[in-house]
Amino acid sequence: MNDPSKPRQTVPVHVVGQFSWGLTILFVLASLCWVLLPYTGSTFSALVFLLAIVLAGTRWNRGPVLAMGVVSALVWNFIFIPPRFTFHIEKPEDMVMFAMFFVVALSMGHLITKLRERESALERTHREQEQLQEAKHHAELAAEAERLHRTLLDSVSHELKTPITIIRTALDGLGTANPFAAEIDTATRRLQRIVENFLEITRVESDAVKPAPDWCEFLDVIHAATSPLQRELLPHPLRIIGAENLPLLKLDSRLLSQALANVLHNATQHAQAGSEIEIHAALTKEDTLEIRVRDHGPGLPPEMEERVFEKFARAPGSPAGGTGLGLAISRGLMRAMKGDISVRNHPEGGAEFRFSLPVKTRQP
Amino acid sequence: MSKALIIDDEQQMRRLLRMLLESRGYEVCEADEGQRGLQEAAFHRPDVVLLDLGLPGLGGLEVLKRLREWSDVPVLILSVRDQEATKVQALEIGADDYVTKPFGSAELLARLDVIQRRRGPRHTPEIIAGALKVDLLHHEAQIGDEALKLTPTEFALLKVLTEHAGRIVTQNQIVKQVWPGQSSDPSEGLRVHINHLRKKLGDRGVRIVNEPGIGYRLETE
CATH class of the missing domain: 3.40.50.2300 (Response regulator)
Structure with missing residues (x-):
């Protein structure tokens, strides 16, 4: 408040309080000393005032304390230094006494408040350091928890995937000419999809998905999305529209292709064999990539448009074998990339999923 | 054996x-x-x-x-x-x-x-991958009987990919060989040249396949 470098602030209420308390105390002490004056002499009252200033300095702000110093010097002069009830001082030694009192009162007030301010600043720093330490500790704990979570996820992932890998490799050696082997093969693929979906939704939900955008061609994204689905996409001719006209895009192609793959898989599950699946891709003005995936299936039952993206949401009449997680994962992945996904029934039939994703572009 | x-x-x-x-x-x-x-x-x-x-x-x-x-x-x-x-x-x-x-x-x-x-000592200045022939002596490439018109960068890129035909090459490995000494992030430039090269290779049995997050692989039929 007394620091001129700081912008002027309104005086806080507690400081006003200190001023009035200071004056009150001086008034009370002055009256007391006045009563005691015949027994003690004027020096006593000076010491009483100094004591009051020192005590005030240990608790109050500098402004009120210095004011007390000034006021007490004047009061002392006015009341206790002869001739009384004038500011006039006759004797030179009284003059010196008054000057000394003035200087002592002001410097005491100044020094003590300064000392206290420094102490409280020190304390504040100390407290801030402690808070910082605590925050750091929390951050470390959180990082440790995340690391543990990751390790756990990785090891669960390893444990679940290894037997599936072994079964699939063994089946591959056996060949699927035997119809029983073919059934095992189908079931194993299904199991693999379920396990992968469960692991992926766990990753998405624990914010463990960290997008790493890089430049890519859109057709590479489509290729990455469709190649693991070759078998499912076999009965569905795929029509890709608009991809050739797209510039280079900066996005995480692994995450986007995974989000696309889940939607494509969903389409193959609901649309009749032989029906076409269309992928439209275009850039909207604000450098947003828009992808629409349309199937020619029965479309969504009413009021399922939002619910299909919920975990375990399954439209009535869905074929068995789905986990109800694929679309939830797609939405989680799109949102992790600051994009989104929605769905509607196409006016001419079939469901149409719409992906939107902010991207940087560059003309090749 | x-x-x-x-x-x-x-x-x-x-x-x-x-x-x-x-x-x-x-x-x-x-x-x-x-x-x-x-x-x-x-x-x-x-x-x-x-x-x-x-x-x-x-x-x-x-x-x-x-x-x-x-x-x-x-x-x-x-x-x-x-x-x-x-x-x-x-x-x-x-x-x-x-x-x-x-x-x-x-x-x-x-x-x-x-x-x-891979890694057999090379005795000829030509690398052949499927229908693709890269002539290192004359800096020429042809697919089938048709010569490809390539810029020097595209040629260098095609050379790296053909030398590793059928094998994955990471983005860094490509960049190190095509743009030696380059320090800035060249992934954008690499994509651009890959895009051009793909257009020139067309649909004639030689494809450059991208493996997201890893690199490229030249595949031949």
Whole structure:
């Protein structure tokens, strides 16, 4: 408040309080000393005032304390230094006494408040350091928890995937000419999809998905999305529209292709064999990539448009074998990339999923 | 007869791989952890190594690093999905290619063939991959009977990919050879040139396939 470098602030209420308390105390002490004056002499009252200033300095702000110093010097002069009830001082030694009192009162007030301010600043720093330490500790704990979570996820992932890998490799050696082997093969693929979906939704939900955008061609994204689905996409001719006209895009192609793959898989599950699946891709003005995936299936039952993206949401009449997680994962992945996904029934039939994703572009 | 060394901690996986490889005429030795893998490699001098990335103890990457200190045996990495960064690391410290579990046996055997074919000393200035012929002497490339009109950068890019035909090349490996000494992030430029090259190669049996997060592979029919 007394620091001129700081912008002027309104005086806080507690400081006003200190001023009035200071004056009150001086008034009370002055009256007391006045009563005691015949027994003690004027020096006593000076010491009483100094004591009051020192005590005030240990608790109050500098402004009120210095004011007390000034006021007490004047009061002392006015009341206790002869001739009384004038500011006039006759004797030179009284003059010196008054000057000394003035200087002592002001410097005491100044020094003590300064000392206290420094102490409280020190304390504040100390407290801030402690808070910082605590925050750091929390951050470390959180990082440790995340690391543990990751390790756990990785090891669960390893444990679940290894037997599936072994079964699939063994089946591959056996060949699927035997119809029983073919059934095992189908079931194993299904199991693999379920396990992968469960692991992926766990990753998405624990914010463990960290997008790493890089430049890519859109057709590479489509290729990455469709190649693991070759078998499912076999009965569905795929029509890709608009991809050739797209510039280079900066996005995480692994995450986007995974989000696309889940939607494509969903389409193959609901649309009749032989029906076409269309992928439209275009850039909207604000450098947003828009992808629409349309199937020619029965479309969504009413009021399922939002619910299909919920975990375990399954439209009535869905074929068995789905986990109800694929679309939830797609939405989680799109949102992790600051994009989104929605769905509607196409006016001419079939469901149409719409992906939107902010991207940087560059003309090749 | 080729000799293959399998380093994998899963006994069943080793057994399956052994059956698969033996049925194709490989002689097989195996190790269940990294240190033993290195010993086996030194003792048996295999023609090809199949290395699991997720080994306990001495990890797959470390095994590869130590192996590469004294051996340039072709190494095929066995990995799982979501290990892209580790795969790239492995490829850059000297692995030749990778397969992702679960893999098909046809894919595995094809990769093994390709990585063993590499590294023969080259006696001609021509590299041939399917219908593609790259003439290093005259800096010319042709596909079928048709000459390709390539810029110097595209030629350098095609050369790297053709030298590694059928094998994965990481983005960094390409950049190091095509733009030596470049320090800024060149992924954007690389994509642009790949895009041009793809257009020039057209649909004539030679494709440049992108593997997200890893790199490129030149595939021929």
